[in-house]
Structures are given as C-alpha cells and as structure tokens.
Amino acid sequence: MRKLKNIKWMLFFMACISLLTGCLNQNKDANKSSTTTDGKTVLEFWSFWGAGPRREVVQELIDEYNSTQDKVEIKYVYQPWGDIWTKALSATAAGTPPDIIVQDINTVAQRAEAEQSVDLSQYIEEDLEKEFYPQLWDTVQYEEGIYGLPFNTDMQVIFYNKKLLEEANLQEADLPKTWEELEQIAHQLDVKEGESFKRIGFYPLWNIGSEVWSLNADNGISWFDENEAIKINTPKKVETFEWLKKWQKYYGKDTINNMEADFGDGMSDPFISEKIAMYANNINYYTSLKENAPEDFEFGIFPLPAKTASDKNWTWGGGFALEVPKGAKHVQESYDFIKFMVSQEAQEKYGANSYDVMANRLANESLLEGDMLSEEDKIIYQMVQDNFDQTVITPTPLSAPDYLNLVKEEIDRIMIDGKDPQEALKKAQESVENLVQQNE
Template structure:
C-alpha cells in the first residue's frame, strides 16, 4: 500500500516537472472579441514612462477593430537578450523597441523582419533623414525610428556674468571654449571650486571631439577606417591639454563625486559649461532652483568646420518570425506617426523621430521648455548617428583603451591611434 502511494507521489512530481516546461505555448493569439493580439515589448516601465506608452497603446486599441496591442514590460538589462532567445525559439514578440545604432547588425544576423513590403516610399519622408539612414540595411528598412537625442552645450549665465563674459554669446569654437573656460575657472588656492569646462564630462566623449575635429568624420565611414588621422591626433592632444591644465587630481576628484552626489555638478554650479542631451533640461528645471542657463550648439573645431553633435535613440522593429507582422506594422505606423510621437515628446520632453510631431511640439511649448526644445530640434541638422558597422561589431572596445592610455599620459596620440587602427583592422580579417 505504502509503495503504491510512493509511486503515485513520485509520478506526480515527474508530471509536474513536465507540465512546468510547457507553460509559454498557451499564449492567446486572439482576444475574446476576435481581435488579433499584437505583443509589444518595451523597457518603459518607470513611473513616468509607463503611463505615457500605455496611453498611446490605449488610444491605438480604441481606434482598432481588428488589432489589440498587449504591452509587455521587460527590464532594460533583459529585453534584448530575451528577444534573441525568443527569435531563436521561433516565438518572438510582434513589436519590440530596440537600439537605433544596431539595426543593421540585427538585420544582418536575421533577427528582424524587412519592413519594406509593408510601407511605401513616401513613408520615410515623415522622419529625420539621418535617423532613417540608420534603419536601412542593404537599402531596405528593418525598423522605424521612434525617438532620438542630440547633444548641446549648456552654460551657466550667472557664472558668465561673474567672469565678465557676455551671457548671450556662448563659445562658438574650440579656441573660444578654452578661453571662456579659463575665465570661468574659480580657484581657492590650488583647489578648484568651479571648473569652467572639461570636454570629457557630461554626455560626450573623446570620440565625439575627434569626430568634430575631423570635419564630422567618424572612426569608420562607409567601411573605411579613419582612426589614425592627423585631425584626430590633434584632437586627442587637445583633450590631453585640458587634463594637464586642470591636473589629474582635479579631474579625478571631480569625477569621483559625480557618481556619489545626487545633484549634477552643472546644476550645483561646480562646472560652468556642460555638454548633455536635451532632456538634461528637465533636471535643471526640476532641481535647478530657477537656474539662469543657456544652450548652444557644441563649439566647432574652427569657424565653419561644423558644430557636430552625435545622437542615439530607439526604433520599433518586428522580430524575425513574428506571428502577426501586418498587424504589428499597423501599430508601428501609429507609434511613429505624428499623434503618438507628439504625445510622447510633450510628456517626456524627448526628441522624436517624426518631423511633423517635433515641429508641432516646438510650437506648443512655452518659455524655457520651448527655448531648449527648439534648440534640440534645430541641432538635429548637425547631429550624426554612428551605427555600429557590421564588419566591426566591437570596434569601440578596441579603440577606447588606446585613448585611455593617451589621457593617462602613457602613450602619444600618434602611437595610440596607430595601434587602435591596427586592432580594429584585425577585427575585420575575422
């Protein structure tokens, strides 16, 4: 009798395990009233963003008789790995928000659907051209741009006045930037109370300055390497000059505090000029205590060489093997259309890909909100995207250590960039 019982219990355990393995397949593909369910994955789960995206979904669902979008929130760290796993398993979402700079990589690896067959030629005209370019792979669109960003120079007008500078005349070139920065420095003995400017703080990096010096040419352009160029060497030397002027200690101790302090050093008045994306303005607005600030394009290497800025952003795409691509595309069209994009931009103060929406937002905003947003929209003309080239997937990791070494005074820019170029070349042979 006892053994019979044992047998039954263990059999149950066994069956339980088997049942546990087959959970996912029971997903509904239609709602009760017969609408096709489109599974939409995003990482917008925060208190501020979730209601915004869900309102957009809700509006869409109300307008539809045949499609019903179901939002699935996945945390930032998981969403793309999960996406790949589900593509490999043949059971992916219908629409996913993904990184704009790696669209071609996914297309090349067969992870996303070609959207060309669902849209006509005029569709792309809704979007900023530099964004549309990033979604093309072999001339076919594999995603639709959703939002983007651009970098601007934020400057503290009060500090400008204090230093005897005209607050309505932000620096326009690298030379001016240096000149202004020195005037804006505030020292107490050897210690810096305020640093005028440091080019590697904020939302920028060595690569951006090197690109700007080189007339907007990135490290890799159309499959060609432009890593070890005279202008890039010069820019690197220039960056090193900043570090030498402020001193290693000052730079490091300021940096170490950025991470631990709640308030941003620009907002706290510790740095007088600061490069960041447009949404940085919302921090100034919310925590800046009516700070008197201005925004300007990033200073040009020299007059007329271009106020280059770089951007990122996200796209909506259909993972390879999605069950309802046509319905998914309907939703993507809505998501990237003027109405939803305007709503998103107004609520998030985010730069959106849809031109009509962005311009409508500029008109509707008021005061400082409008001033900064308009500047970001204008800045999109000089903003470049640097999508990761297919042949060189990991190139930044090869270049960055060499740049680090220069800034640490271990090698000269020429040597470092020469090595960096060799390292990146090696990637390709593979």
C-alpha cells in the first residue's frame, strides 16, 4: 500500500515537472518573434478598442501600415478595458511583453520609473515634439528620456439642448460664462411638477468629477501643482465644494439618486431623453449623440464656465499614449509604427471617425480647416482650437502614486456624509502629505 502511494506521488511529481517545463517552453517560445510566410516580423499591438468606430479605424490604419512596408506585420490584439494593463504588467514581468501598447497618458512617468517601458528618445527626431500640445508632450517625459508618444486626449465641456433653450426664451448668446450664470440658466431650464423635478437644467457632478470643478476654480491647479506641491486644502477648492453642496441641496439627494438610477444608453440617455437640458461630459460624447440621438435632436457645446468673470475657464483632459514595454525585442520597428500612428495623416483619419481630440495638434487643425468633416461635425475641433490652452493634464505624481484614494475618501465624506468641506480638505491634505513623506 505504501509502495502504491509512493508511485502515485512520483507520478504526480513528474506531471508537475512536465507542466512546469511546458510553461517555461511556452514563455521561451513567446519570446521568439514569429514571422509571416513572406518573412515579415509579427509585432503585437495591444489596445482596448474592441468594437465601433475606433476599432474599425485602428484596423484600417494597421492594414495601411502593413501594406506600405515589408519589414513587419502589425497584429492587433484586443484586451478588455481593465484587464489590458494587468495583463501587460504580468507579461512584461515574465519577459514576454507586447511590442506596442496603449497606456494611460497620466501614468507614463510611473512606468518609466519602474522600468516597465522603453526610453524612445534615441529614435525620436529633434523637432517631433512641435507637432504635439505642450501639456501632452510633458506627460511622456521622465528625467532625460521620452517613454512613449501621446496618441489622443479629451476635454470636459457642456452639451446643451437647443430646443429646450429656445423654449425657456434663452438665446445662444445667453450661454453661461461664469458659475453664477450657470446656476441661473440651469434653474430657468428646470421643470418641476409639485415637489418633483421632471427635468433638471444642469447638475455639475454627472459625468465629470469634483476634481474638474476644483481645478476650474483654482486657476487650473489640480490636487498637485506643476512642481508637485500639494494643493488640496486651498480657499478656492473649499469654495468649490461649498458650491457643489449648494447644487446638491437645491435638487435634493433623492432627486439626484433617482435620476441617476434611470440613466441608460441610447434613447434612454438622460440628455437625449430630455431629462437634463445641459450635460457636462467628455467632448467625444459627441460620438454617442451622433449614433443615438434622433435626427431632429439639435444640440450645441460650450466650455465649462469660469468661476468668476475675472477667471479663466479651465477644464481637464486625460488621454492615452503609445509605449513600447520593457523587454520588447524590436524597439526600432515598434517605434516606427508608433510614429506612423501619431503622424498628422493617421491622426486625421482616427479623429474623423472618433471625434476624439488628437494629440497631434496639426491633425486637429486640419480636421477643422479641411473637408474630411461636415461643418456641423467641426464643432468639436473648433472647441479644441478655442480652449485647449486652458485644458489641464494631471500626471500622477511620483511622490504619491496612490494619493487619489485618500482624496476621494474625504470627498465622499463631504458629498455623502455632509462633512464640512474645509475640515475634509484639511484632512485630505494632511493624509497626502504623510503619504509623500512615507515615499521619500
């Protein structure tokens, strides 16, 4: 019996060795570049665009690139949102990374510091940065290196229903330029039946967060300034949360929560279904309206209003960069594809199909001035031209990579628990200061 048991353990041990050897061989094989029948090296390009106009135009650009050179073939690999970066991190650690990947533009420096991406500066022409918006180019730099190229970005704006504006005897010239005007016009657009709101003119925290309004109020300064000084507990940010609480009190938490519970996509979208007259959103929400709104649905866009008439109308943008993960075998060839994807021509094609704000400013200017878009569709790129100087990008500080959880915890205490804004922001400031000290 003991002998039989020993044999079973030996067989189990041999199976484990076989399985481990197979995994090692698989990783070893994965490190070997595959080639096509005509000798091209296959490079994997990972992104999260799995369907719709963005996925289609990316594939068109890949096909175009593959047909115009005989060195490599780009293979598109879709990874679901939320999974892509975890998988990429694991693959990079295992020495089997993708060749090119779409990454969050605000965390480029973090990956560079962690040696998870490749410094591309030796491949980059000296004047290439002139094609990009300065605040985007800043995000891909770490120390003396360039660790990716900006691909696209965005901008937070407000969409409005033209019909509802007319019904309230308002003209486009009346669109708000300050927070005070925004409140006044929003309440003119409200529709109330008894004690219930049938329609809300505007609520500032649907789709964009309090951090956007905070930097809008505070001279474009987010939770950290450009020198990584902590700027959470400032007078203007305290005023911002007092203002947001005022909106919450006016409509009531129950009204806000009930309205949010009914939000959906397509025709049930609250802006399309006219439950909301003005709707803050990312500028590429335009794509959803083009796809889902009825033909007679007329809308416009205006920038986030300034806090006061003497302030600028600051807004926020995020976006993505294209990087080569550490350990990729064909860096020059990967960079060549990245350079193609951020070229003016490729970015024009992508923008014309997605209505994204492209990182290449020349592409946005061409979309505005050229004939690839209708005059109606150019509204996006006119907004970009008029307002991108006031668009703030907020790279995550290396001194406190996880600070946002601490800030959000106190914001929840303000907006959900009713905590005094000054007390909560003071606590958030102290918590982040402690975090920075711990990371020194």
